[in-house]
Amino acid sequence: MTPKQALSKLREGNRRFVEDANACASNLAHRREELAGGQHPWAIVLTCSDSRVTPELIFGGVTLGELFVIRNAGNVLDTSALGTIEYGAEHLHAPLIVVMGHKKCGAVAAACDVVQKGTELDGSIGKMVQPILPVALAALFKSEDFVGQTVRNNAVSGAARIMRESPIVAHLVEEGKVRIVPAVYDxxxxxxxxISKA
Structure with missing residues (x-):
């Protein structure tokens, strides 16, 4: 599958989900047997851990073996996420990488509170949102919807950072074997x- 075909498949699946979410069901038992010998996902998705954001459903009821999903609060590109993306692109040959934020993201809202109000976050939550802080700072005073703009910019930033920080993925993109696309889920x-590049 080409990057273009993979993106079209995600778009079509999301259209089905929006039009009739209940129709997005899978025969998991049969599919599990088919995949016992190996996996061949056609898209990698870095997204938020938010319980309302389930890529397998959002993209039309894709089933076992189709998406290689990385989730953490705020869809942050950290070492673990980047290594997982590299594995999916280089070793599993997935042609598409989607960095997907979502509206009303709590992790992004927390980062925005740190930047805008000086809020101090306890425990590991403060460390977790640190990569979002520069994105939030850059969006400050630039939109009436500060959190929404930061969600969008965070997805775009994550996609750009994959290219900058991973020579493995950058090489695959340059060869036309992989495409990276930022996205926002409502x-x-x-x-x-x-989100298309300008």
């Missing part, structure tokens, strides 16, 4: 907006 409408 938890109210169910729609995914894929």
């Amino acid at each position: 938890i109210e409408t169910g729609e995914v907006e894929f």
Whole structure:
């Protein structure tokens, strides 16, 4: 599958989900047997751990073996996420990488509170949102929807950082074997907006 075909498949799956979410069901038992010998996902998705954000459902009920998913609060590109993306792209040959934020993201809102109000976050939560802080700072005073703009910019930033920080993925992109696309999921409408490069 080409990067273009993979993106079209995600778009079509999201359209099905928006139009009739209940129709997005899978025969998991049969699929589990098919995949016992190995996996061949056609898309890698870095997204948030938010319980309302489930890529396998959002993209039309894709089933076992189709998506290689990395989740953490705020869809942060850390070492673990980047290594997982490299594995999916280089070893599993997934042609598409999607960095997907979502509206009303608590982790992004927390980072925005740190930047805007000087809020101090306890425990590991403060460390977890640190990569979002520069993105939030850059969005400060630039939009009436500070959190929403930061969600969007965080997805774009994550996609750009993959190219900068991973020579493995950058090489695959340059060869046309992989495409990286930022996106934002609307938890109210169910729609995914894929953000095109300007």
